[in-house]
Amino acid sequence: MAVTIKDVAKQAGVSPATVSRVIADNPRISSKTKQKVREVMEELGYFPNFQARNLVAKKSQTLGIVMENSATLAFQNPFFPEVLRGISTRAHGSQYGLYLSTGATQEEIHREVVEMAQGKRVDGIILLYSKIGDPVMEYLGQCGLPYSVVGRPYKDPETISYVDNDNINNAKETVEYLISLGHQHIAFVGGATDFVVSLDRMEGYRQALDQHGIPFVEAYAVNQELMQGKEREAIRQLMALDVPPTAIVTHDDMVAYEVIGYLEDLQIRVPEDISIIGFNNHAISKHLKPPLSTVDISIYELGLHAAELVLEKITDESVPPKQVVVSSRLIERGSCRRL
Template sequence: MAVTIKDVAKLANVAPSTVSRVIANSSRISERTKERVREAMEELGYHPNFNARSLVNQQTNTLGVIIPSSAKIAFQNPFFPEVIRGITSKAYLEKFGLYLSTGQTENEILEEVRQMVQSRRVDGILLLYSKVDDKVINYLIEEDFPFVLIGRPYEAEAMNVSYVNNDNLKAAKTVTEYLLLLGHENIGFIGGNLDYVVTRDHKEGYQQALKKAGVESKEEYIVYYDEIQEGGQEAVIELMSLKTPPTALVVADDLMALGVLRMLDEMEISVPEEMSVVSFNNVMLSELSSPPLTTVDIHIYELGFQATDCLIKKIHDPKQPTKKIIVPHKFIKRQTCRKRIPEKEISS
């Protein structure tokens, strides 16, 4: 015979309603009582029927997680497994499950989000990317459905969206200023997809730093590639074929920077002696590259953890005001940047 809440209540010497509140992790129940009830549940082998509870509470205790189109490409980038690690950590603490999107195109993702919302398959949605004029964000705003964005929303949507982000403009400005202080003026910018807001913020920070230093921003030094590692290699070929190639590069993320380092090595261009390279994200591979990569630690795990915390609070209290949470970044100096030596000093 199946163990019931009444059986647990009897063993723990509490009311059945108290057991229900412990299962829901209610703040009205003391930690001592919670511990006693949980011990009784474990002793009896009782497992709550969350499906039945969701019918009563009209909640699924499940969060939808939306990754960019093509999961295969997304998971080639260490950013996404790490941000999902932060999401799962907080979700586990709050007794929430996850429903991961599987759409391979923008239209498939939008249709999947519609199904999640209309069927009430999830209580809220986490968007792991921010695009210009994103149909998913516009739909979620129209439906007044709880969601939190990891990234900065595009200007048109900014007023109504809770998000967790880094100050990507400031981060890009900082690394460009660092290269300028090392004596570099011909600085290339290798960005990701220009439809993504993070790419636009990185470019803006890069250009602001150049303008402040009185250095011209050259259009031929700015390139964009959708692919990650392969894009970095192709970008190097494009930039190094210029009549006056750059002596330093600001690269969209660490995985793309690894492609940059590989192609520079094939071209026998020494890093950092002949080319300085700086990137973003500080994934584990950046420390293991040869040479170890100078990068910006954006605390990816914390982005996922904070976004999940924000969404769950929004689910519990829909009247909460819109939140804008900025996770600090940290510049990590390693071995891919050095002071620019003027050509006349090299020749002498």
């Protein structure tokens, strides 16, 4: 005979309503009671019928996850599995599942988000990027569905729940680290300029140069739009300048890997001939030869907080928007040298 919620309540010495609230991870139930009820559930082999409960509560018990690219491309970047690990940890604690976007273009992703919201497939959405003029973020701001963002929104950030690093200051400190090693000719190889993180890191780069009296050289600033799929040639031209850079700050570790490969083709050695530093501290970075200096941006924590923000809004719609800044740290390895 199947174990019922009443059996769990009797064994735990609580009411069936309390068991239901524990299953829903209601914040009004104490941690002690939750632990006791969950132990009894496990002991009796009780598994809640979430489908039936969700139909009654009109909830999907699911969070939508929206990536900047199709799932296939996104998972090539180690950032996304790690941020999803943080989201999954928090979602699992509240017994939520995840629904990943699979669109391959901006139009497909936007349509998918509309279907998620209007079809009530999810109770909330986590947007894993922040982009200028993004129709997905504009729609989320209008449709009333709880959502959070990984990254600082470009418009009205105080009205949106988001989690981010201090990307301006992080980039500034990275450039200052290279200056402390004696570098004056520092290039920046950035990402697409319609992403807020790219703009913030470029701003930090320029601020550091300005505060140390180092002129900004236009030819040292290379972004995705300028490269237009010709990354190898862009790096060749950068290193062929009359005064080539002695150090390069890259948008993230993935870009650093590519740049190092192009430099090797040009027989330019890291760090003997040029220093290089990235962002994100992917697991493979410490295993490169030489190991890559990088900024650890606490990717797992970004995901964890993003999930907390949207779950809090799902539980109580009156909660005001919150902005969380996650700490970062510079990791010095072998890809940078003192001049």
